Every structure is written in structure tokens, then in C-alpha cells.
Amino acid sequence: MLLDPVLPRFGANYVPSAGWFYSWLDYDAAAVRRDLADLAALGLDHVRVFPIWPWIQPNRGIIRERAISDLLDTIDAAAEVGLSVAVDLIQGHLSSFDFLPSWVLTWHRASLFEDPIVRDGLTAYAEAVARAVATRPNVFAITLGNEVNNLWPDSTTTPESSTSWAQDLLVTVKKAAPDVLALHSVFDDAWYKPNHPFLPVDVVDLGELSTVHSWVFNGVSRVDGPLGPATLTHADYLVELAVATSTDPDRPVWLQEIGVPGPDIPVDLQAEFTRRTVEAVVHNPALFGITWWSSHDIDRRLLDFPDREYDLGLFTVDHQRKPAADALAEVIAEIRSTGVQAQPATTLVSPVDLRTEPHRRAEIAPGSPFHLSWVAARAHSAVRIVFPA
């Protein structure tokens, strides 16, 4: 299962082709195996999987055994085709939808981040799921939840609460699954939005490596998308920000989500975007892995998703490879053949210390003078970032 450690991992965020994540409610082991075979055939080595919290813990006192066994079956199905697995726990947020149990809603309304009883419930959930999935040797990581900062503002929080919430849950996960990476995950408002109550230091101090999610619609596609240098290097920029912000120079960074959202990346440019954005980040020595969002499209009979979410799959809902899939498979094969290369690098000093000045995050956001100068320098070499002394 283990690849050459100098090579980054390549994987996909697993979105079931039939019935999206609603399929957990009618688990179909054969359908899951067919989906995972699609991914293994691309040469991927891992998948990230997403159980739905309120369907596993519909009451604070219940952990549904059958839901856990369905999750374990998905993990086993991945093993059958040579895929390792990362499990995200608290979904929580997926593709604009928040899944929340009745015991935190309306008459029981309470913040996931701040209410001690809800935190007790989440701790019990994280403990149970982490312990169960850790019985499977192909599970390499457990992330607290997908982009948990999307659960704010519906759940109130402060930077202090967000940090302690993640810290406490990471301790729970590590205790329940000592041989598995315990990780945190937030979307990039944590890097760019001045008053966002999840901080850059959370990304780089919490959990055993840093995770970043690069979505071009969050800024760079307005700078020069779809194939401009800012757009193609946004993933690498986030990796460099994470490296710069960490106090550990060797802490890896997992590009846990990247994809080809329309209309920002038009269909006929998706293959080229895929190849070039992977090439722009894959040689970064901090890179732990690249995990594509997503494995499969969403059936358009499922309603109310933002339009771009339907077509993010490497495969259609009927298992046809899309252009990004071919491009990804090719670039993975090439990198496995040639290896990653140490690249010349220059250094740029950020105007902001993201560890101590999160209120100045906008000064390094996409389109900021600093970002644009980083992009200009990136045309010639890798560009490390350092904070002002």
C-alpha cells in the first residue's frame, strides 16, 4: 500500500455516483465497489470518505451500529482495490448542505462549537467512529470534519472556542485511533477573511499535518482565471502559506480538495487546468498529497445544489471518465515515472504575520498586492513565504 515516501499521494474525495451521500441511507455495497473500481483504475492510491453525522448519531445517546458497519464496508471495499482511506467525521457540511441532528436544532438549538452538551455528544461520536475505523489497516487519516468552519455562523463561535473545540476532538480521535493521522480541516476563509473565527494557526498547529482546500471560485478565478498564473498556482500558494505559518519547517501540507468548478473552469479547459495545477504544486517539498474533488458527478435529479457542484466528478454518474480524469491519470503516471524534483526557490516576505495578525488576513488574499507579487515571482521559480521579523 505504501508508495515511495518522496511521492505525494493521489486520491479522490469519494462522492457516490448513485444518490450522492444520501446513499448512506440505502447502503449498496455493490454500487460502492463499482465506484471505487473507477477510481483505482485511474491510478489513485486513496479516497477520502464522508459519513453523515446525524444518520449515525440521530440521538446524542445512539451510535447506529449498522451505519458504522456500512462505513467499514466502504473502507474494506477500498482495500479490495488497493485504496487507502481517510475518513472525515463531522458532516456537517457538504456541497452547501449542513447535516445536523434534531438534538442541536430549533427547540434544542445550541452551538456545535460552544455548547458543552453538544461537545460531549460530538466527542462520543468522534470516539466511536474513530475507534471503529481504526480497526482497518488501510485507514491512514481521520479528519474532524469537512470544512467545519462552514458550520459557522449557524453555530456561533469565537477563535478561542473554534481552537479548543478542534483541540479537544483531536485528542479524542488520537486516543481512539493512535496509529492514524488525526487532522483538522477548514476552507480558505480561515486564510483570507479578516474576522473569520477560525484562524490560520489552527490549520498549522492542530492535527498532525496541515490540510488546505483550493477552490478557484474563492478569489483567483476573478484575478486571471481560468488558465492564468494566479489561478493555476492557487493550490501551491495555499501550501506555501501553510508552510510559512507553521513553526515546524517539516510539517507536511495535504491539498485535500481541488477541482474544476464551472463556470470558472469551462469544460474544454478542465483537462489543461488539471494537468497544469497539479504540475504547479506537485514538486512542492511540503506536499503530502493531492485529493481531487470529486470522484463522481451528482445526478441532476437531486435538487438544490449550487450548479457547479453537479459536475465536479472525475466520472459521470454512469461511470464515464471525464477530461479531468484522463488528465489526472496521465499526470500521476508521469510523476510516478519521473519522481518529484527539487526546484529552485526564492523567498518573499509577507506584509502580515498570519500567526499573530489574523485581522490582517485580507492583505495576503487573492488579488492583494502581496498575492500578485507572489504570482509574478512564481513564474520563474518556487516562492517560499516568510513573515516579517
Added chain:
Amino acid sequence: MLLDPVLPRFGANYVPSAGWFYSWLDYDAAAVRRDLADLAALGLDHVRVFPIWPWIQPNRGIIRERAISDLLDTIDAAAEVGLSVAVDLIQGHLSSFDFLPSWVLTWHRASLFEDPIVRDGLTAYAEAVARAVATRPNVFAITLGNEVNNLWPDSTTTPESSTSWAQDLLVTVKKAAPDVLALHSVFDDAWYKPNHPFLPVDVVDLGELSTVHSWVFNGVSRVDGPLGPATLTHADYLVELAVATSTDPDRPVWLQEIGVPGPDIPVDLQAEFTRRTVEAVVHNPALFGITWWSSHDIDRRLLDFPDREYDLGLFTVDHQRKPAADALAEVIAEIRSTGVQAQPATTLVSPVDLRTEPHRRAEIAPGSPFHLSWVAARAHSAVRIVFPA
């Protein structure tokens, strides 16, 4: 299946003994059959059953076939022991918990009562479930949802929206299930709270009969509970209010919920409360039926329920009959043997016309001078209510 039409129906609100309504997620046909056998053995003739909306329609575009077939199996299981069935659609609200799908929450937040897209989704849900359950000959009623007015204030509404919402859904249900009673259901704030955006006229104008829910903790137990006359006659008072408010003198009233909540009704008085409250309402000529809340207790390993909810069952979670069950079985047997009797009645004029002056509802609420004079008169005879000319 049909009883002598002059006798009211007697039934129970079916709360599964193992796993409460969470049991829909792990449907156990044998467990349901054991629960329903408990109820049939009491001499009941019907159950009211509660599917959970977001587990049947997790996406606006999905109606889960297996969830529908589980619901049909429960209906068939009831038929096997001679029970007819009323189905409530939009749960929605149960015992302090609101079950809401992700497509009406947080980033998709919208009012169930006012948002046209959500109303479209609810219409599709009501149509599908009503059509499915109408295939079963022992289904006699479909109610839009359990106490849907508890979904406000989380979902905004106005009296106009509440009324049109129910009207439209009732048309949908009747079309999908023409041979089944189509009903509305609200808890008693609709009768007593001046600014409540669900009106008394909704209870008596919408659907094919009126439904009332009599809970002593909503006022009367503070007047003279647990065995005082106001407490024991509260169900009959609600039936009389519904009769008075309807423009149809023959419109039946279904006492769809009544029970023995602690601490208002202490355990050692539950049998007496049960017998006497049934005796006080059963001879009311408007009465369609009495449906006990609930069939089975809630396992205390399930967390976060209001304390009184755990012990409302006629049976414990391990199928032991409780005192209210024995009392109910006895009084049902007696009434079936002796029949209901026309009783002498006096008439009291309400200070308020509930059809036209809902803002004055507090003047007829428990403890109001009108209510107390009704209770005093009720000691001597039945007491009809008329509105001021």
C-alpha cells in the same frame, strides 16, 4: 374493522419501544409486530403512526422507496392484529425534537410555511406518502403532520400563510388518497395564545374533521391538577371549543392526543386520571375517537428529551403494562359494553368569538374566568359553548 359508529374509536399514538422513532433508520419488522400486539391486547382499534420526513425525503428530489416500504410494513403489521391506522406526514415535530432536512437548514434556510420551493418539496412528499399509504385498506386518516405549529417560530409564518399552507397540502393529500380522511393538527396554543399564527378556525375549517390535543401541562394542571375538575375535563373543554368554533354542527372532533405526563399527574394517580378523563369526554356526541399518547415509554439511554416524555407509554420499553394501560383497557371494555349515553347539557356563552377574535383567545384559556365558569357548570352536566351574537 369498523366498530359500531356511535362508539368512539380508541387507539394509541405509536411510539416504538426500541429506539423511539430513530428505529425507522434500522427498521425491525418483528419489533414493530411485538409492539402492536401489546396495543391490540388492550382492546384498541387503531394506531397513529409517525414517519420522519427528512429520512424519507433527504433531498427535495428523493423519496426513499425503502422508507416508504417500511412504513407500509408497519401499516400491514397493524392490520395483522386488527388495528386501523392514521398516518401523520410531516415530522417535523415530535416530543421536543424537530426533524428537518438539510435542504431547509442553514445555507438553505427557508420557512416551511412560506417558501414556495420548500412548499413544492413538501407537496411532493405529501403526495408520495399519501398515495402509498392509501393502497392499504386499514388506513383511515392522513394528518399533515404532528402539531405542525411547533415548527414555528423556527419557520416563520403568518395566519394567512399557515392557513394556505395547510389548505394546499390537504388538497394534495385528498387527491392522492381520496378514500381517507385528510386532516390538520396543531397543539393548543392555537386555541389559547393571542398572537399565535395558527388560528382556531384552522382546526375546525380545514380537513374533514377537527383534531385536538389535550395536555394538562399547558394550563389546567396549574388550575387544579392532578385530579381537579378543570384538569379532568380539559379534553372535553377542547372538544366543546372545537364544536363551538365550527360552522358545521355535526363536524366530529378527534381527541388525537391525551396522556398522563409527570410530574403533573403523579404515577399513583395515573390510572384514576385516565379513567376519569376518558369518562368525562367519551359521551360527548361530537367525539370521533380518543388516541392515547403514547404506546410505549422511551428508553432512558436516549438523551435530551424533556423528562416527562420518557414515561408517557401505556407500556414500558420491555412491554409491561402500566397503570394507565389497565385503566384504559377497562374503561374501553365498559364503554363498549354499555355504549355512550346522551347526556343533559347546558350552554354557556363565550365572551369571545374564536372565529373572528383570535386576538382575544386568552379570555377562554385555562384559568380564565370563562374557563372556570365552564368547569363549574361541567360539574352538573355537559356544557356546550356558543359565541356571542
